[in-house]
Amino acid sequence: MIIGKEEILPGIFKFEFKVSSSFIAEAEPGRFIQLEVSHGPFPVTRRPFTISSTYGKSVEIIFEVVGRGTEVLAETDVGRSLRLLGPLGRGYLLNPGKWLLIGGGLGAAGFPGLTAKIDSGLLLLGAASRDKLLTIPGLETVAITEDGSSGRKGLITDLLGSVRWDSFSGIALCGPVPMMKAVFEMMPFPAQAITQVSAEARMGCGWGVCEGCSVPKAGGGFLKCCSDGPVFQAESIDWERCEGIH
Amino acid sequence: MADPYRWSFWKREFNSPILLASGTAGFGIELMEQGFLEGAAAVISKATTLKPREGNPPPRIIETRFGLLNSIGLANPGVDEVLKILLPQAADLPCPLIINVAGEVVEEFPAVIERLEESTVPFGYEVNVSCPNVAAGGIAFGASPEIVERISTLVKRVSSRPFSVKLTPNEGSIVESAKAAEAGGADAVTVCNTFLGMKVDWRTGKALLKRSVGGYSSPALLPLTVARVFKTSEAVKIPVLASGGVNRAEDILELLAAGAAMVQVGTWLMRRPDAAFELREGVISLLESDSP
Secondary structure, eight states: OEEEEEEEETTEEEEEEEOOHHHHHHOOTTOEEEEOOOSSSOSOSOEEEEOOEEETTEEEEEEEOOSHHHHHHHTOOTTOOOOEEEEESBOOOOOSSEEEEEEEGGGGGGHHHHHHHSSEEEEEEEESSGGGOOOOTTSEEEEEETTSSSSEESOGGGGGGGOOGGGOSEEEEESOHHHHHHHHHHSOHHHHHTEEEEOOOOOSSSSSSSOOSEEEBTTSSEEETTTTOBEEEGGGBOHHHHTTOO | OOOOOOEEETTEEESOOEEEOTTSSTTSHHHHHTTTTTTOSEEEOOOBOSSOBOOOOSOOEEEETTEEEEOOOOOBOOHHHIIIIIHHHHTTOSSOEEEEEOOSSTTHHHHHHHHHTTOSOEEEEEEETTSBOGGGTTOBGGGOHHHHHHHHHHHHHHOSSOEEEEOOSSSSOHHHHHHHHHHTTOSEEEEOOOEEEEOEETTTTEESSTTSEEEEEOGGGHHHHHHHHHHHHHHOSSOEEEESSOOSHHHHHHHHHHTOSEEEEOHHHHHOTTHHHHHHHHHHHHHHHHOO
């Protein structure tokens, strides 16, 4: 059941759902849910949302209205019940120490839950403008926007020059494919090796069966975003073949 | 389950008319682990080919206003891996497993089935003649009744088990193809497969699926399936397995009334992995409320 709904930025919503305690126990950062956004037959398939965070017996997601599925969901009111599958997929492999989180736009939506599980961290956050810049509490944050409406003006890659890569024990990267590819390619090799990315793909089932959500795999072939991921070692993805997917 | 309702095909009786359609249930293993096979008479596996196929480049799936387009490209690990890894796991399924078989040339179908005969797991086969015939410039095998009959004859020769031929609605006459399958020795026909579809972004002029066209499925297609089931079941004596557009118990009863022996549920299973249970309950309760 939807127990909270807030438009946190124009066209960007935070929804809170009441869930079971077994759900909460399995809701590791980076995992996702499949939501049946409509009670009617259309949209036919569910829509995947990364788990943003969990509180007590509720789970939060953050999403932008980008198509019909998210449009229908955004129009749904508190008190309605929606069928929810999850938590699904594989989340972040956590290790102790300081983490670097790099988020582009809505890619940072899963970071609140991750923040709660790591010892300490630094967040580099980029967005097109202030209107698209999420607030992730509890982390030292350096923000940059393409139009300069908040933080520095520029692209997230402009922040990478001053990063002391060897001071982090883990790196989480999530955002649009071109942004993730550019960031990954600018990293020194040891940093690439400790980077995990949260990938995104159009999904069918969400539980590993339909093979709809393929992500190009380094060395050839494909990974299933829903069940091999959505969190992958950045090195396991073939970034060249990812171009133009979305 | 004390209800008296039974459905049968291939000399076997089931307490449900529901088959899980190829490509939407894997080999049933994931669904079994979740307890979601209750209510299913049988699972039809994803397509199996002679060699492994990595499938089409993404995006492979896109939803349109009233249905789903997919272009998976028959991604599968190949028959060796299916025999070695998947079938041993599927031996524990609580219901029979029908293996869907695909190929690029006519000879691939019997070759795959000859290998599958090594396993005791399959209950039968479903032969997918909707895929492109590489030797005929990519036109689907199912477009030609002669080729459908030839494939059926070749499969019959190597198979100790019953098989259904999964027909295409996109090319040729589905009734003529059904008759050809029967003449070649098929034990059923599946009517039918997804409809060729495409979505284009008019701003960029580009297709949203990487391979441009794909298979379209939707609850809105139900009347198209009903018509094809009606026409083919009048033309052949072998069972017709209906497939396309099912998402309610009423749809299942409608297809059975139109001439189907069993009814497949596909795309809806992606939304509701436990659909078989819900739909069977629905079917039984409609039959009970309707009985005098």
